[in-house]
Amino acid sequence: MPYVLDATALRAGLSLQEKGRFYTTPGVIAEIRKGPVARSLELAVEISLTVTEPGDDAKAKILETARKTGDDGRLSQTDLEILALAWELNATIVSDDYSVQNVAAVLGMKTESQTEGIRKIINWTYRCRGCGKYYEEKQPDCPICGSEVRSVPRKG
Numbered sequence: 314m315p316y317v318l319d320a321t322a323l324r325a326g327l328s329l330q331e332k333g334r335f336y337t338t339p340g341v342i343a344e345i346r347k348g349p350v351a352r353s354l355e356l357a358v359e360i361s362l363t364v365t366e367p368g369d370d371a372k373a374k375i376l377e378t379a380r381k382t383g384d385d386g387r388l389s390q391t392d393l394e395i396l397a398l399a400w401e402l403n404a405t406i407v408s409d410d411y412s413v414q415n416v417a418a419v420l421g422m423k424t425e426s427q428t429e430g431i432r433k434i435i436n437w438t439y440r441c442r443g444c445g446k447y448y449e450e451k452q453p454d455c456p457i458c459g460s461e462v463r464s465v466p467r468k469g
C-alpha cells in the first residue's frame with residue numbers, strides 16, 4: 314500500500330513500517346525545511362521516502378475537483394500536489410487537513426488522519442544513542458549507559 318505523507322505527518326516524527334511505500338512532494342520537503350528540521354528529515358531518510366512531483370494532468374484533476382467542492386481557496390499549492398500525487402499513485406493520503414481529506418473523499422481516494430488512522434501504520438521502537446541497544450518501551454535514559462533514548466522506526 315503506497316502512502317503519500319503531508320508535512321504534518323512527517324513533522325510528527327512518524328515511524329512507519331517498511332512494508333508500506335512512502336511518497337511526498339518536493340513542496341512538502343521545502344515546507345519541512347522551514348521548521349524544526351532534523352527529526353523529520355532524519356526519519357524521511359530512514360523510511361526511504363520517495364520525493365516526487367505529480368504530473369500536470371493529476372494536478373488539473375485535483376484543481377477541478379477542489380473548485381467544485383469550494384476547497385480550492387483553502388488548499389495550498391503543497392496540498393494540491395500531495396493530492397495529485399496520491400491520485401496518480403492510487404495511494405492513501407496521510408493528512409490532518411480537512412480540505413485535503415474532503416477533496417480526496419470526493420474522488421474516492423483513501424485518507425488517514427495522522428491522529429487516528431495513521432496509528433495503524435505507526436510502528437515505534439526505541440534506541441539508545443550511546444550504546445545502540447533497542448527498547449520496546451520509552452526510557453528517560455538508557456539504563457545501561459545513561460545516554461538519550463530516541464524513538465526510531467522498527468526494522469523488519
Ligand SMILES: [Zn+2]
Pocket residue numbers: 441442443444445446455456457458459460
Ligand atoms: Zn545505552
